[in-house]
Every structure is written in C-alpha cells, then in structure tokens.
Amino acid sequence: MQVYLNGTFLDQDKALVSVSDRGFVFGDGVYEVTRVVEGKFFMEKEHLVRLDEGLNGLKIDLDSDTKKQIPEISRELIKRNGQADDEASVYLQITRGAVWPRTHTFPDPPVKPTLYLSSGKFSPHTDLHQSGVDTIKVPDVRWARCNLKTINLLPNTLAKQQAIDAGVNSAVMVRDGVITESPNANIFGVRDGELYTYPASNYILSGITRSAVTTIAKNLGIPLHFNPIREDELYTFDELFFSGTTTDIQPINRVDGKVIGSGKPGAIVKSIQKAYSEMLHSL
Amino acid sequence: MQVYLNGTFLDQDKALVSVSDRGFVFGDGVYEVTRVVEGKFFMEKEHLVRLDEGLNGLKIDLDSDTKKQIPEISRELIKRNGQADDEASVYLQITRGAVWPRTHTFPDPPVKPTLYLSSGKFSPHTDLHQSGVDTIKVPDVRWARCNLKTINLLPNTLAKQQAIDAGVNSAVMVRDGVITESPNANIFGVRDGELYTYPASNYILSGITRSAVTTIAKNLGIPLHFNPIREDELYTFDELFFSGTTTDIQPINRVDGKVIGSGKPGAIVKSIQKAYSEMLHSL
Numbered sequence: 126m127q128v129y130l131n132g133t134f135l136d137q138d139k140a141l142v143s144v145s146d147r148g149f150v151f152g153d154g155v156y157e158v159t160r161v162v163e164g165k166f167f168m169e170k171e172h173l174v175r176l177d178e179g180l181n182g183l184k185i186d187l188d189s190d191t192k193k194q195i196p197e198i199s200r201e202l203i204k205r206n207g208q209a210d211d212e213a214s215v216y217l218q219i220t221r222g223a224v225w226p227r228t229h230t231f232p233d234p235p236v237k238p239t240l241y242l243s244s245g246k247f248s249p250h251t252d253l254h255q256s257g258v259d260t261i262k263v264p265d266v267r268w269a270r271c272n273l274k275t276i277n278l279l280p281n282t283l284a285k286q287q288a289i290d291a292g293v294n295s296a297v298m299v300r301d302g303v304i305t306e307s308p309n310a311n312i313f314g315v316r317d318g319e320l321y322t323y324p325a326s327n328y329i330l331s332g333i334t335r336s337a338v339t340t341i342a343k344n345l346g347i348p349l350h351f352n353p354i355r356e357d358e359l360y361t362f363d364e365l366f367f368s369g370t371t372t373d374i375q376p377i378n379r380v381d382g383k384v385i386g387s388g389k390p391g392a393i394v395k396s397i398q399k400a401y402s403e404m405l406h407s408l
Numbered sequence: 409m410q411v412y413l414n415g416t417f418l419d420q421d422k423a424l425v426s427v428s429d430r431g432f433v434f435g436d437g438v439y440e441v442t443r444v445v446e447g448k449f450f451m452e453k454e455h456l457v458r459l460d461e462g463l464n465g466l467k468i469d470l471d472s473d474t475k476k477q478i479p480e481i482s483r484e485l486i487k488r489n490g491q492a493d494d495e496a497s498v499y500l501q502i503t504r505g506a507v508w509p510r511t512h513t514f515p516d517p518p519v520k521p522t523l524y525l526s527s528g529k530f531s532p533h534t535d536l537h538q539s540g541v542d543t544i545k546v547p548d549v550r551w552a553r554c555n556l557k558t559i560n561l562l563p564n565t566l567a568k569q570q571a572i573d574a575g576v577n578s579a580v581m582v583r584d585g586v587i588t589e590s591p592n593a594n595i596f597g598v599r600d601g602e603l604y605t606y607p608a609s610n611y612i613l614s615g616i617t618r619s620a621v622t623t624i625a626k627n628l629g630i631p632l633h634f635n636p637i638r639e640d641e642l643y644t645f646d647e648l649f650f651s652g653t654t655t656d657i658q659p660i661n662r663v664d665g666k667v668i669g670s671g672k673p674g675a676i677v678k679s680i681q682k683a684y685s686e687m688l689h690s691l
Binding site: 126128130137138140141142143144145146147148149150151152153156183184216218220225226227229230231241243245264266267268269270275276277278279280281282283285286289308309 | 409411413420421423424425426427428429430431432433434435436439466467499501503508509510512513514524526528547549550551552553558559560561562563564565566568569572591592
C-alpha cells in the first residue's frame with residue numbers, strides 16, 4: 126500500500142516522520158477522512174472547507190499551492206493503490222511540521238507543515254446498517270473545541286475502546302447532561318416523526334454526513350430540530366442513529382442495555398439510509 | 409545531538425517514527441520532562457511514578473524490562489550529549505506504538521510501544537525568576553483528564569502561543585470561574601502569608617515541582633490550602649507564582665495588565681525560590 130508524505134508517494138512501511146514533528150509530540154494537527162464511491166470523492170468540497178477551518182483554527186499555514194494539489198494527490202493515491210474505481214476512504218493529515226528543540230510556542234519563523242495522505246479499500250458496514258448496534262453511555266471528557274477536527278484524539282480512542290471492552294459497538298457521549306456525539310460520529314434522535322440533533326457548536330464536530338442528513342431531512346419533509354437530546358429523555362426517543370463518513374447512517378438499538386424505541390432500526394432511519402445511499406451513488 | 413528511539417541511540421535528525429505511530433495520528437501517548445542538575449536527576453522517582461500513572465491511565469503496556477532501563481538510558485543519553493555534569497532536561501515520550509491501518513480501538517494484539525528520549529542543555533530562567541513575568545487569562549479548554557500527562561497538548565500550545573502573541577510570558581487558565589494552571593506549570597497564590605493552590609483532581613496535572621513546593625511550605629511553616637483561587641478574587645492575592653520542572657518557581661507580576669500585590673516578586677515567593685534552589689542543588 127502506498128501513502129503520500131511531503132511530496133512523495135512511497136510504501137506505507139517506509140513513510141516516516143521526525144520525532145520532532147509537532148504531530149508526534151503535541152498532536153498539533155488536523156485531519157479529514159473522505160469517502161470514495163465508485164472512484165468518486167463524496168462531498169469533497171465540504172471536507173476541504175472543513176480542513177481549511179481546522180487549519181485556520183490552529184493557525185497552521187499550508188501554502189496555497191500545496192493545498193490546491195490535495196484533490197490531485199488524493200486521486201493519484203487511490204489510483205496507485207488500485208482503488209480508483211472502487212470503494213475507498215482517503216485519510217489526510219496536516220501537522221504544524223517538525224521543529225527542534227520542542228517548545229510549546231509555534232515555530233518562529235514557521236516551518237513547512239507535514240502533509241500525509243493514505244488510502245484504504247473501504248467496505249461499508251452493511252450488516253450493522255441493517256441490524257443496528259448496541260452502545261454504552263460514557264462521559265464526554267473532550268476539550269471545548271470539538272468543532273476542530275484535530276488529531277488530539279485520545280478521549281475519542283479511549284471512549285471507543287471502552288465500548289469495545291463492554292462488548293458493544295460504540296459509545297454515546299454525554300456532557301453536562303446532554304448527548305453530544307459518538308467517538309467518531311454525530312448522533313440523531315427521532316421522536317414522533319421528527320429529528321433532533323446537537324446544534325453546531327464548539328462541543329461537537331460539524332460532520333459532513335450530519336450535513337447530508339440535514340439535506341435529506343429537508344428533501345423528505347422530516348422536521349429537524351437542532352436541539353440537544355437530554356440524557357434523562359434519551360429513552361423517550363423512538364429511534365436513535367449515528368451519522369459519519371465511515372459509519373454512514375447506523376441505527377442504535379440499545380444504550381447501556383436498554384432499548385431505544387422497538388430496539389430495531391425504525392422507519393425514519395431506514396428512509397434516511399435509503400436516501401443517503403442514493404446520494405452516495407448519484408455522483 | 410543524540411536521541412534514543414526504540415533501543416537505539418542516534419542523531420536527532422535521523423530519528424524517525426512511522427506515520428502509523430499512534431502518537432502521530434491520535435496523540436496517543438504520555439511524556440515526562442526531568443531536570444538534571446550537576447549531572448543528578450531531580451525527583452526522578454516521582455517522575456517515574458507519574459509516568460506509570462499515565463501509562464496505566466491510557467492502558468499502555470510498556471514491558472517492565474524496558475521500563476526498568478529508563479534511568480540507565482537517560483544517563484547514557486546525557487553522557488553522549490556532553491551534559492553529564494551539567495544542567496540538562498531529559499524529555500521522555502511513550503506512545504501506544506505503530507499500527508496499520510488506523511483505527512480508534514487499541515491494537516489487538518498489542519504492538520510494541522514507542523519509547524523516545526531526548527535531552528538538551530538547560531539554562532534556568534534566572535532573569536525571569538528575579539524579575540517576575542506578566543501573563544494573560546485564557547479559558548482552560550482542556551479535556552477533563554488533565555491529571556494524565558499526555559501528548560494531547562494542543563490546548564496548552566494554543567494558550568501559550570496566545571500569551572506570546574499578547575506580548576507576555578505565559579497564561580493563567582480559568583475553568584468554571586477558578587484558576588487551574590498555566591499551559592505548562594501549576595499556580596500558587598499567597599494571601600496574608602498563606603499559600604493557596606488548586607487541589608489534586610482531574611482538572612490539573614499533579615506537578616512534581618508543585619509537590620516540592622508543598623514540602624517546602626511545610627518546612628518553612630507556611631500554611632498551605634488546597635483551595636482553588638477564584639477568578640473574581642485573583643487581584644486580592646499578595647503574590648502569585650508558577651511552579652514547574654523547567655519553569656522552576658516563577659513569580660507573576662501582572663495578569664491582563666493588572667498588578668498582583670506590589671507587582672514585583674514578594675517575600676514568600678522569594679523564600680520558596682531560595683528553598684527550592686537548595687533542594688535542586690542538595691542532591
């Protein structure tokens with residue numbers, strides 16, 4: 126498998142960065158994961174806009190020429206990896222670059238940011254989309270800038286692992302009494318035929334798939350409220366589901382062993398799955 | 409300058425890690441910085457205990473043989489770098505290791521953690537210890553596990569840079585109306601001859617120098633209250649200072665342009681500096 130690193134395509138196991146890279150010592154960087162469906166990049170523009178927001182948020186100055194090359198690099202990468210007509214996911218990471226010695230302050234003058242891309246064959250989790258998944262609730266212990274898609278992902282990895290250790294698929298994170306996100310997806314609830322999700326804020330990532338769901342809700346005439354779901358009203362919802370780039374639209378059957386609605390994927394989530402699948406394949 | 413990486417001493421600019429290292433893609437690791445004074449490691453045991461707490465907190469399993477070698481590796485490193493009889497700081501980082509492809513869940517079976525050490529000649533900031541420093545207040549946006557010394561350090565680097573951009577030395581972070589820490593040091597206040605600092609909790613790092621200050625306070629007969637300093641009472645304090653491994657004991661003259669006490673290092677902080685300097689050199 127080939128990856129791209131700072132201007133060069135090379136074998137994944139030969140792609141190395143300095144121990145002084147601020148990605149390695151501070152988690153000082155941003156990332157994106159983009160879906161490729163039948164060789165076409167899904168909502169690529171939205172990912173690039175969010176990437177820019179992340180770079181601006183961290184004040185990482187990637188030169189505009191390199192930035193413009195990202196779509197081309199991404200396409201060359203999936204071509205080299207034999208995924209050009211296939212389902213794939215493309216991972217992109219930009220860090221503030223390598224600087225010695227290590228200091229908290231930004232390098233002055235700035236150094237060249239590190240640009241890393243990898244791709245993998247992607248198999249949608251069709252079985253989970255059909256069956257739905259079980260989850261646990263965990264405290265959302267993340268920082269207060271969750272709107273930035275940074276590589277400071279320890280709380281996310283710990284929450285996901287906690288779910289796996291509990292024998293379930295994922296976690297529903299709770300901050301200040303309300304449901305925020307999963308470790309790697311947004312969350313929607315359905316009650317009396319209407320949708321609810323956490324409003325765009327510094328406490329959630331503004332997901333690209335979340336944005337697709339808002340479009341779908343509008344198209345299907347499903348009212349959508351940008352109101353957070355309170356922990357104490359969670360089990361009054363008829364349906365609950367995750368949305369995410371690699372998660373797609375994934376129904377949640379149980380939280381902490383207690384069923385949501387019928388405990389099976391409901392009518393609304395199925396209609397959204399169908400519409401989302403059509404979006405994915407309409408490129 | 410030589411560094412140590414996974415069993416090998418090598419030139420810093422040749423020390424490379426995989427792009428798949430979880431330190432690089434998730435900030436999934438812990439670190440320590442230890443002071444070396446006249447070739448002797450200061451409070452080394454305390455640093456190793458805290459390192460263990462961090463590894464346990466993240467469930468990173470570093471084999472006990474490697475762990476036992478850390479003091480020896482550290483000494484060999486400063487020797488190779490010509491710092492064996494000098495003032496130095498030793499940086500140590502352990503990540504969960506490199507695994508491909510990237511997934512949030514821990515590698516199963518586990519992979520070998522990455523062990524990285526570097527050292528640098530250290531010059532205490534004597535001028536700042538004598539003059540005191542100016543600071544700004546910034547919101548403490550860190551996660552809720554600040555007691556773990558992890559490399560998820562983005563909020564710390566951003567706060568430090570915000571201070572530098574504001575033309576001051578560092579920042580005083582505020583969470584829920586109380587002073588927690590600086591981006592890289594603990595904070596103490598003095599009022600009516602008594603000391604105040606944030607209690608050990610998940611919202612601050614339990615600093616090694618903070619621990620030294622508690623010992624010093626006891627020895628000097630200065631009452632110490634583990635009570636947080638409220639933002640709204642900050643300017644009623646007579647003295648304010650940082651404590652940290654590379655910060656030492658650093659008086660704070662101003663916060664957001666307003667003086668603390670006389671706006672100059674006070675009698676209590678000077679007595680603590682003197683006692684701390686004696687501790688550093690009594691090894």
